[in-house]
Amino acid sequence: MTTVTVTGQMNTSAEKLWDTLKGFDLNYFRGFAHTIEGSGVGVTRRFDMGSGEVAEQIEQYDPANRTLTYTVLYGPLPVQDYHATIKVLPGDENSCELEWSAVFEPKDATEEEAKATMEGTFKMNIKALNKFHG
Numbered sequence: 001m002t003t004v005t006v007t008g009q010m011n012t013s014a015e016k017l018w019d020t021l022k023g024f025d026l027n028y029f030r031g032f033a034h035t036i037e038g039s040g041v042g043v044t045r046r047f048d049m050g051s052g053e054v055a056e057q058i059e060q061y062d063p064a065n066r067t068l069t070y071t072v073l074y075g076p077l078p079v080q081d082y083h084a085t086i087k088v089l090p091g092d093e094n095s096c097e098l099e100w101s102a103v104f105e106p107k108d109a110t111e112e113e114a115k116a117t118m119e120g121t122f123k124m125n126i127k128a129l130n131k132f133h134g
Helices: 016-022 111-133
Strands: 002-010 033-038 044-047 053-062 067-074 079-092 095-106
Touching: 002 111, 016 095, 016 111, 044 067, 067 111, 079 111
Parallel strands: none
Antiparallel strands: 002 095, 033 044, 044 053, 053 067, 067 079, 079 095
């Protein structure tokens, strides 16, 4: 299994960041079409990456520790057996830290290519979340 972890300093409180992430919504990407079905464990989101639809589903949900783990059900990403964890780490009233990690097997790509894709995706999400909260 391949592991990727990206940590980012966030310009909002842990509580506000968790409020944004806990529903598994992609509202921090303004204008990005997606659907959400359900809530908590089992919630599924679907969106089009341009190269095909992606479906992701929450496997574990721990609001007390501001953590959720999800899997990719299908999509054009260069990964399989993918499980990612988003963890909001406490900070102060104006900042916190976000840790986004995943374990997976590369699919139709080298390990380096798959890692680079997922690291880039996590960094893009962190940047979008900071812009949303900025």
